[in-house]
């Protein structure tokens with residue numbers, strides 16, 4: 001997931017390998033890993049181990065650091081890609097992935113709530129749909145390097161992309177953040193009892209998600225790839241079709257989404273309190289990053305992979 005950028009989890013400064021850091025006499029093209037061990041953030045003086053590979057976490061960070069703009073393929077159907085009030089939010093992002101960060105900045109759920117129209121999603125959040133449409137329009141005008149259109153790519157490639165881009169890094173991140181949440185709960189639990197709840201919610205979220213990803217990788221994803229490759233529908237469990245594991249995975253996505261909402265509420269939108277130490281801030285930042293990655297991950301499954309897999313499936317005998 002590395003893009004040559006590493007972000008300071010304390011102040012959001014981004015070390016960009018393509019630029020180096022002229023203020024410290026660091027030349028361009030010097031990899032982050034090759035910076036000396038005692039190198040420190042030029043903005044807040046945090047140690048090197050407070051940095052993480054950079055990915056989009058919020059609109060400000062996205063706009064300041066990670067934004068990559070995709071040149072949209074010119075086609076005569078461009079009007080059909082224009083955002084409108086009536087378009088389901090999951091579809092908006094499936095058409096143009098860069099829209100995800102705009103919706104995230106308004107707290108609009110485009111993964112589990114992907115079937116909701118933009119107008120209804122805005123109503124639910126108490127925001128003006130016109131304001132969101134304007135931001136989406138601006139984002140649509142930005143040019144981006146070409147990227148894969150997952151609505152058209154082979155499902156085998158999409159599955160590999162999901163596993164390598166989301167599942168594998170998430171497993172590592174869940175373990176790291178679980179340790180961090182234990183530490184913050186232990187050190188700050190007396191003054192911040194909500195952080196003990198955060199630890200408990202996160203541990204349940206981690207356990208459920210690890211099992212969920214294992215089921216996807218061992219059962220559902222091979223079934224989808226096999227159906228695409230052979231053209232033969234797969235039989236799951238008691239003789240049902242692929243819709244059964246997809247339904248279960250969808251329910252588990254909803255549960256994961258609820259856990260993330262709880263974490264956001266407990267931490268007041270991941271806002272560090274006045275007395276937060278470095279570990280506390282890193283934990284909040286990491287939770288925010290996991291939420292953002294989960295939105296993109298679940299969006300690609302709920303709104304692209306699963307509907308496309310269902311479309312491949314011919315009617316099969318159902319459970320008796």
Ligand SMILES: [Fe+2]
Nearest residue numbers: 162213216301
């Ligand atoms: Fe997944």
Ligand SMILES: [Fe+2]
Nearest residue numbers: 216249253301
């Ligand atoms: Fe999933």
